[in-house]
Amino acid sequence: MLKKFIGMIRPGTKSSKRFSLSIIPREQHSVSRKQISPNALKVLYRLNSAGYEAFLVGGGVRDLLLGEHPKDFDIATNATPEQVRAQFNNCRLIGKRFRLAHVRFGREIIEVATFRASHQKAEDDTHRAATSDSGQILRDNVYGNQEEDALRRDFTVNALYYGVKDFGIYDYANGMEDLRNRLLRLIGDPATRYREDPVRMLRAARFAAKLDFTIEEKTAAPISELGPLLLNIPSARLFEEVLKLFLSGKAEATFNILRELNLFKFLFPSTDQLINDGHPHAQKLVEQALINTDKRVNADKPVTPAFLYAALLWPATQLEFQRCLDDGIPPIPAMHKASQKVIDAQVKHTALPKRFSQPMKEIWELQLRLPRRRGKSAQAIVEHPRFRASYDFVLLREASGEDLQGLGKWWTDFQEGDANTRQKLQQGQGQGEGKRRPRRRRRHHNKPS
Ligand code: ATP
Ligand code: MG
Numbered sequence: 268m269l270k271k272f273i274g275m276i277r278p279g280t281k282s283s284k285r286f287s288l289s290i291i292p293r294e295q296h297s298v299s300r301k302q303i304s305p306n307a308l309k310v311l312y313r314l315n316s317a318g319y320e321a322f323l324v325g326g327g328v329r330d331l332l333l334g335e336h337p338k339d340f341d342i343a344t345n346a347t348p349e350q351v352r353a354q355f356n357n358c359r360l361i362g363k364r365f366r367l368a369h370v371r372f373g374r375e376i377i378e379v380a381t382f383r384a385s386h387q388k389a390e391d392d393t394h395r396a397a398t399s400d401s402g403q404i405l406r407d408n409v410y411g412n413q414e415e416d417a418l419r420r421d422f423t424v425n426a427l428y429y430g431v432k433d434f435g436i437y438d439y440a441n442g443m444e445d446l447r448n449r450l451l452r453l454i455g456d457p458a459t460r461y462r463e464d465p466v467r468m469l470r471a472a473r474f475a476a477k478l479d480f481t482i483e484e485k486t487a488a489p490i491s492e493l494g495p496l497l498l499n500i501p502s503a504r505l506f507e508e509v510l511k512l513f514l515s516g517k518a519e520a521t522f523n524i525l526r527e528l529n530l531f532k533f534l535f536p537s538t539d540q541l542i543n544d545g546h547p548h549a550q551k552l553v554e555q556a557l558i559n560t561d562k563r564v565n566a567d568k569p570v571t572p573a574f575l576y577a578a579l580l581w582p583a584t585q586l587e588f589q590r591c592l593d594d595g596i597p598p599i600p601a602m603h604k605a606s607q608k609v610i611d612a613q614v615k616h617t618a619l620p621k622r623f624s625q626p627m628k629e630i631w632e633l634q635l636r637l638p639r640r641r642g643k644s645a646q647a648i649v650e651h652p653r654f655r656a657s658y659d660f661v662l663l664r665e666a667s668g669e670d671l672q673g674l675g676k677w678w679t680d681f682q683e684g685d686a687n688t689r690q691k692l693q694q695g696q697g698q699g700e701g702k703r704r705p706r707r708r709r710r711h712h713n714k715p716s
Contacts, residue, residue: 286418286440293434298331300431306372307340310355310379311431317354319346320413321379322428322437329424332436332446333478338515342379343416343428351379365407384411385419402462403499414439421460421467422474422486423452445483451475452483461489465496469508472528476520490528497533498616506618509534513575516564518557534617537583537609549582552667559663573626574656576619578663584609584631598635606631626653633657634664638674645681645693658682 300308307323314321321344330337344351351368352358358370358379368379398404411419413428417439420426424446428437436443440454451474453460453467461467468490475482497505512521512534525531532539541549556578563570584605591601606628613619619627630653637648637657648654662675681692 288414289438289443290433291436291438291443296332296436297334298328298429298434298436300434302331303327304340304375304377306370306375307342307377308431309372310342310370310377313354314342314344314346314351314379315432317346319344319350320430321346322413322430324428325420325425328427328429328436329442329446329478331429332427332443340377342377343382343413344379345382345412346379347381347410348379351381364405382411382413382416383407383419384409384415398463399499401496401499402459403465403496404463413437418454420454421464421470423454424450424478424480425474426454449478449480450483451478451480451486453486457486458489458493461493462496465493465500466504466508468494468497468528468530469512469525469534472524472530473508473512473515473517473521475524476517477515479520487528490530494528494530494533497530502614502616502618505534505616506620509617510572513557513560514564514570514572516561518560518564519554522553522557535579535613536616537612538579541582541586546582546586548664548667548669552581552663552669553579555666556663559659571623571626571656572619573623574630574659576613576623577627577630577656577660580609580613580627581631581664583612599632602632602635603628626656629653630657630660634660637661637678638671640677640681640693645689649682 303323307327311321311323321342323340324343325341327337327340346354348360348366348368351370352360355368355370357372358368360366360368365380367381370377370379407419417426417428417437420440422445423440423442425442426438426440427442427446429435430437445452451471453471471482471486471490474480512518512525515521522531525534526539526542538549538553542553556575560570560575584602587605587608588601591604592598596604610619610624610628629651633648633651633653634657636644640648651657658675658678661671661678665671665675677692681689684692
């Protein structure tokens with residue numbers, strides 16, 4: 268491999284490892300312009316012709332090298348956000364913690380970030396003030412050069428740059444070697460890097476699952492101790508991260524890694540606790556929900572955070588629901604009370620915008636209504652906007668081992684049947700699930716009705 272050394276760089280961390288730049292020429296790597304979004308190429312060429320450096324970086328380069336389709340293309344440049352904006356009329360600047368430019372082409376947005384430097388390099392107070400007492404970076408707007416930009420990125424395989432001046436891959440952190448060995452390695456001292464941004468721990472789990480990479484030993488080691496730092500992260504950011512973790516087609520694998528790393532409990536503490544307590548069905552329900560989600564994502568079918576959260580929080584809601592019933596509250600108000608209690612506790616960890624919590628509550632409430640199928644109610648339930656999700660939820664509960672006495676099959680037959688079949692099904696509904704069963708006294712009971 269042709270190596271061009273442009274001096275040794277020491278990252279601004281405790282690591283004693285020295286890095287050097289390798290440039291892998293076009294004929295020695297597999298990234299070709301044909302695989303890159305034409306809009307991303309436009310941005311690269313425009314910035315270059317205006318005299319700026321500009322490179323594709325991050326997931327775009329990494330995934331192309333792995334033979335995968337990147338989900339988006341990010342660009343890094345030495346132009347400031349304002350200078351980028353001046354080059355494009357379809358551009359707007361966003362973000363406070365991390366200011367960057369969005370260049371819009373129809374539905375595609377190309378994200379253009381200015382090279383950042385490590386915070387240890389920041390001399391003046393303005394920059395120092397951007398770090399909290401625990402070492403967390405609150406704002407990351409200290410600009411730098413490409414080398415500095417590479418070394419403040421998270422994983423070595425995320426710090427590979429591809430330029431359209433020479434079509435080479437610029438590797439400052441031995442990313443190519445880690446890519447070949449399928450290793451996820453943080454750049455610099457792992458504990459320091461996690462303290463700067465605890466979300467990197469979640470990103471380690473996400474990429475390990477997505478790429479099927481091993482988390483390198485030193486990168487994995489501090490996670491067990493530093494996990495609690497995730498409690499300092501705003502719940503809105505964690506919500507965004509949860510969506511990336513569980514709606515990207517590798518949710519089941521991600522969940523297993525998060526559990527192994529003991530990080531799941533900082534996202535969904537009540538669910539984690541119930542799984543650890545061996546609550547019947549909790550683990551199976553969550554796993555099955557994630558398997559189903561992966562199948563839908565990979566088949567390009569729509570998925571909604573409402574359904575995902577409905578499943579992830581169902582075990583806790585069931586438990587609360589039963590407590591309310593035991594206190595003598597009737598089923599529907601009991602479900603409302605239980606839902607609200609679980610949501611209130613959850614949003615302290617990961618936010619859940621109303622547009623998702625509302626349909627989630629409806630899915631849960633319909634779990635009480637679906638067993639009541641006599642008279643005209645079945646037809647009315649089918650027309651409910653949340654029926655489909657609620658029916659899927661019944662199937663999910665059954666798949667996780669709950670005995671709902673044939674409820675899923677009844678609704679499958681009802682939907683598939685003609686008028687005659689439907690009538691018969693409803694007539695057969697004189698006893699059993701349609702009737703309210705006597706309230707049970709036992710606590711920790713799993714069925715809501
Ligand atoms: P994907 O888009 O497939 O999820 P990605 O690697 O492109 O993966 P992004 O979240 O899009 O991930 O971030 C783009 C790049 O920005 C990363 O590859 C990494 O270099 C850098 N980056 C993102 N988040 C962080 C972070 N918290 N700390 C350090 N670098 C980061
Ligand atoms: Mg990306």
